[in-house]
Amino acid sequence: MIGLLRNIHFESPAFFLLLALIPFMIWWTFQKENPPRLKISSVSGLDRPFSIRTFLIPFLPWLRIAGLTFFIVALARPQLTLKEEEVKAEGIDIMMSIDLSTSMLTRDFEPDRLSVTKEVAAEFVRKREYDRIGLTVFAEESFTQCPLTTDHRVVIDFLENLQCGLLADGTAIGMGLATAVNRLKDSPSSSKVIILLTDGVNNSGYVTPTTAAEIAKEFGIRVYTIGVGSNKNALGPTSIRRDGTIIFGMTRGRLDEQLLRKIADMTGGRYFRASDEAALKNIYDQIDQLEKTEIEVNVFKRYSEEFRFFFVIGLMLILLEIILRFTILRTIP
Numbered sequence: 001m002i003g004l005l006r007n008i009h010f011e012s013p014a015f016f017l018l019l020a021l022i023p024f025m026i027w028w029t030f031q032k033e034n035p036p037r038l039k040i041s042s043v044s045g046l047d048r049p050f051s052i053r054t055f056l057i058p059f060l061p062w063l064r065i066a067g068l069t070f071f072i073v074a075l076a077r078p079q080l081t082l083k084e085e086e087v088k089a090e091g092i093d094i095m096m097s098i099d100l101s102t103s104m105l106t107r108d109f110e111p112d113r114l115s116v117t118k119e120v121a122a123e124f125v126r127k128r129e130y131d132r133i134g135l136t137v138f139a140e141e142s143f144t145q146c147p148l149t150t151d152h153r154v155v156i157d158f159l160e161n162l163q164c165g166l167l168a169d170g171t172a173i174g175m176g177l178a179t180a181v182n183r184l185k186d187s188p189s190s191s192k193v194i195i196l197l198t199d200g201v202n203n204s205g206y207v208t209p210t211t212a213a214e215i216a217k218e219f220g221i222r223v224y225t226i227g228v229g230s231n232k233n234a235l236g237p238t239s240i241r242r243d244g245t246i247i248f249g250m251t252r253g254r255l256d257e258q259l260l261r262k263i264a265d266m267t268g269g270r271y272f273r274a275s276d277e278a279a280l281k282n283i284y285d286q287i288d289q290l291e292k293t294e295i296e297v298n299v300f301k302r303y304s305e306e307f308r309f310f311f312v313i314g315l316m317l318i319l320l321e322i323i324l325r326f327t328i329l330r331t332i333p
Contacts, residue, residue, distance in 0.1 A: 008306065011077035018072045022065060029061040063321035070314030073307075080304040090294040091131040093148055093189040095180040096121060099198035099228075100139045101171045102164050102246060103253055106199070106229070106236030109277055113199055113228050114164060116277045121197075122156045124284040130293050134183055137162065140170030140204045142179040148187065169240065172205030173198055173256075177212035177223065177263065185219045192221045193291055196263070199228040201256040213263040223267040224287050225260035229253045230275045 010016075098121070104114040125133055133155050134148040146158045177196055184192045194216065202209050216223055231252070238249040261271040270290070274280035 007081045008078050009081060011079055013076055015072055015075040018075070019069070022069060025065055025068070026061075029065070060321055060325055063317050063324075067314040067317030067321065070310045070317065074310040074314060075307075078306045078310065080306050082302040082304060090191075091150075091189065092128075092191040092193055092291050092293055093132045093134075093184055093187045094128065094193045094195065094291070095134045095136060095148070095183050097136045097138065097142075097176045097180040097194060097196040098162065099171060099173075099176070099200065100137045100162065100164050100166055101198075101200055102169050102237040102240065103171075103199050104228075105164055105246065106234050106251070106253060107248075108230040108232060108234035108236075109228075109280075114162065116280060117197060117228065118159050118162055120277070120280050120284050122159045123281075124288060125152050125155050125159070127288055128152070128293070132187075132189070134180075135159065136176060136179045136183065137166065138172050138176030138179070138205075139164075139167035140172055141167050142172055142175035142205070143167075144179060144183060148183060165244065170204035171198060171200035171202055172207075173200075173202040173259070174207040174209040174212045175205035177209060177216065178207040181212060181216045181219065181221060184221050185215075191291070192219070193269075194221055194223045194267075195226065195287060196223055196260075197226040197228060198260070199253055199255060201254050202259065209259055209263055210266070213266045216267045221267060222269040223263055224269045224290075225264045225271045226274055226280070226283055227255045227257055227260050227271070228274050228280065229255050231255070 098117060100114070104117070105112045109116040129152075130150075132148040132150050133152060134144065135146040135155055135158050136142060136144050145162070146155050149155065173196070176198070177194065180194045180196070184194065213223065233250050233252050235248050236251040236253065237246045238251055239247045241247065257271070257273065263269075264271040272283040272286070274283055
């Protein structure tokens with residue numbers, strides 16, 4: 001209701017000056033309605049029982065005054081502002097490439113690196129309202145989990161369902177980057193970005209990380225690299241049984257920061273190190289600030305005349321006062 005009132009303005013507010021006559025009308029009405037008084041010694045013989053009619057008669061003048069007030073508001077021409085927005089957005093195409101090797105289950109993050117990564121990445125996606133976003137994953141190999149799309153609900157669903165074990169264990173950073181580049185190379189967007197997140201060292205795949213970075217540079221794709229891990233001893237996977245059961249033990253991960261920094265430098269991006277959940281959130285916030293979507297918003301305004309409502313209410317109050325005065329609430333002068 002308050003929001004609706006904020007959208008109302010008056011085309012002819014000068015008519016509100018007529019409201020200054022209302023106090024004079026009130027004084028005049030009650031002076032006129034005040035009958036001559038006769039002093040008598042006692043009114044005991046004039047007592048009458050209470051009745052609704054007697055109670056309502058003094059309120060008749062207020063109906064007329066309220067009706068005239070509504071007429072004045074109608075004369076001021078209240079208008080309701082109806083806004084329409086036309087948004088022209090030059091979005092950014094973003095591919096997220098996420099490591100799914102078993103080391104992402106290390107518990108130096110709460111509950112583990114992968115769970116925090118999925119949560120923070122999903123929050124990043126929600127902020128990028130006008131961008132196309134896709135998702136690739138990698139371990140020993142790499143594949144596209146979700147192609148570029150503006151349907152961010154789909155991307156978030158894929159993120160939430162990521163789990164280690166979808167691919168054979170390993171860390172093919174070059175393959176993960178190359179798959180993301182392949183999804184972006186034919187994009188017509190003037191701004192193309194890859195966010196590559198890993199916690200390990202490249203140890204598999206037939207495309208080297210530097211080769212993939214060179215291809216990304218050739219297609220004008222910026223790569224932001226994120227290295228995940230606290231670099232401290234933590235409970236993490238140490239081996240995998242034949243039945244797929246993961247054995248946990250105290251371990252310290254290895255992260256090739258030099259390689260990740262080189263990939264970012266080659267493509268005009270930046271390298272970030274996330275040692276805990278707060279740092280990872282801050283990194284995605286920084287990337288969100290670095291990659292701004294150009295948005296042009298044109299606002300069109302239409303006006304709806306609302307004076308009829310006030311005029312009709314005022315007219316009804318005046319008619320009600322006249323009907324009551326000359327029918328059920330009629331008095332003898």
